[in-house]
Amino acid sequence: MKNLLMTPGPTPIPEEARFAMAKSIIHHRTDEYSEIFKELSKNLKYLFKTENPVITLTSSGTGGMEASVANLFSKGDKVVVVSVGNFGERFVKLCDIYGLEVVKLSYNWGEAAKANDLKEVLAKEEGVKGVFLTHHETSTGVLNDVKSFGEILKGTDILFVVDTISGLIANEFETDNWGVDCAVAGSQKGFMAPPGLAFVSLSEKAQKALDKSDLPKFYFSFKNTLNRLPEGQNPTTPAVNLIIATNEACKMLKKEGLENVTARHKNLKEAVAIGIKALGLEFFVKDEAVRGNTVTAVVAPEGVDGQAVNNTMRDKYGITIAGGQGAIKGKIFRLGHLGDVDRFDVLSLFSALEMTLNDLGYKGFEAGSSLKAIQKYYLR
Amino acid sequence: MKNLLMTPGPTPIPEEARFAMAKSIIHHRTDEYSEIFKELSKNLKYLFKTENPVITLTSSGTGGMEASVANLFSKGDKVVVVSVGNFGERFVKLCDIYGLEVVKLSYNWGEAAKANDLKEVLAKEEGVKGVFLTHHETSTGVLNDVKSFGEILKGTDILFVVDTISGLIANEFETDNWGVDCAVAGSQKGFMAPPGLAFVSLSEKAQKALDKSDLPKFYFSFKNTLNRLPEGQNPTTPAVNLIIATNEACKMLKKEGLENVTARHKNLKEAVAIGIKALGLEFFVKDEAVRGNTVTAVVAPEGVDGQAVNNTMRDKYGITIAGGQGAIKGKIFRLGHLGDVDRFDVLSLFSALEMTLNDLGYKGFEAGSSLKAIQKYYLR
Numbered sequence: 001m002k003n004l005l006m007t008p009g010p011t012p013i014p015e016e017a018r019f020a021m022a023k024s025i026i027h028h029r030t031d032e033y034s035e036i037f038k039e040l041s042k043n044l045k046y047l048f049k050t051e052n053p054v055i056t057l058t059s060s061g062t063g064g065m066e067a068s069v070a071n072l073f074s075k076g077d078k079v080v081v082v083s084v085g086n087f088g089e090r091f092v093k094l095c096d097i098y099g100l101e102v103v104k105l106s107y108n109w110g111e112a113a114k115a116n117d118l119k120e121v122l123a124k125e126e127g128v129k130g131v132f133l134t135h136h137e138t139s140t141g142v143l144n145d146v147k148s149f150g151e152i153l154k155g156t157d158i159l160f161v162v163d164t165i166s167g168l169i170a171n172e173f174e175t176d177n178w179g180v181d182c183a184v185a186g187s188q189k190g191f192m193a194p195p196g197l198a199f200v201s202l203s204e205k206a207q208k209a210l211d212k213s214d215l216p217k218f219y220f221s222f223k224n225t226l227n228r229l230p231e232g233q234n235p236t237t238p239a240v241n242l243i244i245a246t247n248e249a250c251k252m253l254k255k256e257g258l259e260n261v262t263a264r265h266k267n268l269k270e271a272v273a274i275g276i277k278a279l280g281l282e283f284f285v286k287d288e289a290v291r292g293n294t295v296t297a298v299v300a301p302e303g304v305d306g307q308a309v310n311n312t313m314r315d316k317y318g319i320t321i322a323g324g325q326g327a328i329k330g331k332i333f334r335l336g337h338l339g340d341v342d343r344f345d346v347l348s349l350f351s352a353l354e355m356t357l358n359d360l361g362y363k364g365f366e367a368g369s370s371l372k373a374i375q376k377y378y379l380r
Numbered sequence: 381m382k383n384l385l386m387t388p389g390p391t392p393i394p395e396e397a398r399f400a401m402a403k404s405i406i407h408h409r410t411d412e413y414s415e416i417f418k419e420l421s422k423n424l425k426y427l428f429k430t431e432n433p434v435i436t437l438t439s440s441g442t443g444g445m446e447a448s449v450a451n452l453f454s455k456g457d458k459v460v461v462v463s464v465g466n467f468g469e470r471f472v473k474l475c476d477i478y479g480l481e482v483v484k485l486s487y488n489w490g491e492a493a494k495a496n497d498l499k500e501v502l503a504k505e506e507g508v509k510g511v512f513l514t515h516h517e518t519s520t521g522v523l524n525d526v527k528s529f530g531e532i533l534k535g536t537d538i539l540f541v542v543d544t545i546s547g548l549i550a551n552e553f554e555t556d557n558w559g560v561d562c563a564v565a566g567s568q569k570g571f572m573a574p575p576g577l578a579f580v581s582l583s584e585k586a587q588k589a590l591d592k593s594d595l596p597k598f599y600f601s602f603k604n605t606l607n608r609l610p611e612g613q614n615p616t617t618p619a620v621n622l623i624i625a626t627n628e629a630c631k632m633l634k635k636e637g638l639e640n641v642t643a644r645h646k647n648l649k650e651a652v653a654i655g656i657k658a659l660g661l662e663f664f665v666k667d668e669a670v671r672g673n674t675v676t677a678v679v680a681p682e683g684v685d686g687q688a689v690n691n692t693m694r695d696k697y698g699i700t701i702a703g704g705q706g707a708i709k710g711k712i713f714r715l716g717h718l719g720d721v722d723r724f725d726v727l728s729l730f731s732a733l734e735m736t737l738n739d740l741g742y743k744g745f746e747a748g749s750s751l752k753a754i755q756k757y758y759l760r
Contacts, residue, residue, distance in 0.1 A: 003404065005404075015402075021402055025393050027390060060599070061617070062598070063616075094598055194622075195619050195621075196576050216477045216479070236442040236443075237390065237568060239619065240390060241401065241622075320407045320410065323409075
């Protein structure tokens with residue numbers, strides 16, 4: 001049975017990246033490595049749309065999120081954390097652990113955050129040092145309007161930290177133009193690279209804040225990492241093979257062109273949405289305008305367990321999708337359309353989904369109706 | 381030009397591990413991944429010689445060192461840090477950053493630590509909560525007598541934390557028998573796997589200490605990581621490809637047999653020592669008894685820059701060795717004999733070293749004398 005990954009990360013990895021990773025390893029304290037790491041760092045700037053440095057950490061995206069807290073703030077600092085789901089809650093937890101004073105601005109899962117609400121919070125709260133926002137909330141598929149939040153914060157001393165781990169590349173994101181001081185991304189998402197690297201952009205404002213922070217860090221020190229960046233080096237041994245693989249994937253993204261890559265993901269999202277409608281299924285995110293290009297959360301139909309959809313898709317048909325997280329576990333399933341995925345993969349996905357729903361007793365559709373509707377969209 | 385890595389990490393990676401890493405990625409929230417991760421965790425216990433859990437973190441070894449500080453101790457705790465080089469100093473720095481009270485027991489670079497000195501320190505200092513020791517000090521090639529330190533600490537409440545990042549596998553190490561509460565290792569060393577994973581063993585005493593620690597951590601939380609271990613899972617997205625590669629390398633080590641692997645490294649060390657003597661060169665570590673099996677530090681001969689040896693070996697002859705760190709940079713060069721390295725690689729190493737020394741104007745040896753001496757050892 002062939003296997004296909006259609007999750008919001010890890011995503012399929014093109015063989016150019018995988019085979020580069022399998023080559024004999026080179027030592028990291030060499031010019032050969034430095035050249036590759038410099039090229040990656042340049043490619044990251046292109047993908048983040050920033051003129052500022054983007055650093056690379058060997059860790060999952062969560063490590064990058066934690067590092068943004070530990071490097072930019074001090075104990076007792078007041079911050080606003082905007083939460084629309086599981087990964088917004090992670091920022092809340094991280095800020096709590098490091099002793100920040102958290103003002104939480106939260107929304108029901110499946111809804112997007114409203115920039116106007118932040119305006120109101122900032123009018124009431126004095127001395128806010130930072131605002132944390134999730135760009136694309138992986139647990140629900142909601143895309144937040146980072147640009148509008150950035151406009152509110154422009155010209156203030158407040159640091160704007162954005163988790164765009166599952167957002168970047170698949171969705172429009174402009175680090176500099178939107179006034180993002182610290183954007184965090186991860187290799188196993190839009191980069192279509194292996195998991196294990198986090199990327200963090202740092203505006204001048206963010207770089208200036210590093211000296212003021214009194215929170216403990218060494219491995220995740222932005223300062224130590226920034227210091228070695230110009231020479232193409234890392235303070236500790238980097239995951240050399242992952243850096244080489246990610247650079248290869250970045251080169252492919254650059255060749256395709258960032259705008260084209262994002263447009264491809266938008267098309268995949270639209271195809272998936274057409275298929276979902278054709279099957280008479282319900283979207284978890286009601287407002288079409290805030291659904292991201294990364295993943296589509298679908299409400300499991302009456303009498304069908306979301307987790308069973310997930311398991312059947314994978315075990316019987318070889319297509320790995322994602323389940324619900326937290327309180328909505330079992331109530332939804334999530335169809336990823338991220339990374340090295342194309343239109344024909346969406347057809348495989350819906351072929352398997354029709355068979356799975358049929359297996360699980362959901363009969364509310366005519367066989368092939370989703371495929372037909374999607375094909376009509378492709379032929380438009 | 382062929383390339384050969386003879387450094388104390390990263391080491392050459394066998395193709396079984398590299399090619400496994402290049403296979404299409406599997407999702408980490410699946411039984412298929414859990415089975416592999418459970419197998420790796422079991423293999424780690426074999427290699428650490430422990431019945432206790434060994435956890436895996438996606439980070440360099442330094443991340444594992446930092447995590448041992450942040451998870452086992454609290455602000456103001458008094459600890460003894462034994463330092464014999466660059467990586468002992470790293471523990472000092474980490475403990476400082478997290479606000480521990482550090483009693484430093486340090487030695488000249490190139491010397492080993494003495495267990496009796498620890499006894500004296502403990503007799504004077506009250507309320508010591510932990511002792512940090514480097515097993516094999518990568519910067520000098522010194523091997524510390526972990527067993528004797530462990531004997532002093534047995535039966536006390538003091539936590540014994542050992543950095544065996546470049547020590548494990550290549551050198552004898554018995555986590556349980558030697559009373560080590562927390563041993564930290566790294567994938568790119570004796571494991572002959574790619575860099576990017578840290579491994580940490582936790583004795584029952586160490587596990588009990590986790591609840592008492594008040595230092596901030598989330599990504600590196602031992603508790604969260606331990607909680608997911610029995611089901612073969614990680615709290616955040618692990619570096620799936622690196623875990624698969626490391627497991628393949630572990631299977632090879634297990635097949636060769638840990639004792640045989642360690643003996644192979646001992647033989648390589650002896651062959652290298654014979655070559656060094658044949659060339660009339662001086663060891664940086666004077667006491668033969670404390671030289672580890674991982675790397676041999678050699679004093680650059682009069683008039684020859686250690687860094688030039690390093691560069692010429694790599695750029696002209698394709699053999700990557702390591703230079704000096706810290707205050708001894710340029711004064712020594714380090715010959716690694718770690719990982720997927722065999723007797724014939726040592727011959728290549730010395731062939732290139734003779735040519736390099738000749739290039740750099742050192743004439744104190746007869747051409748081929750090191751190769752002849754080593755071959756005699758092989759034929760013994």
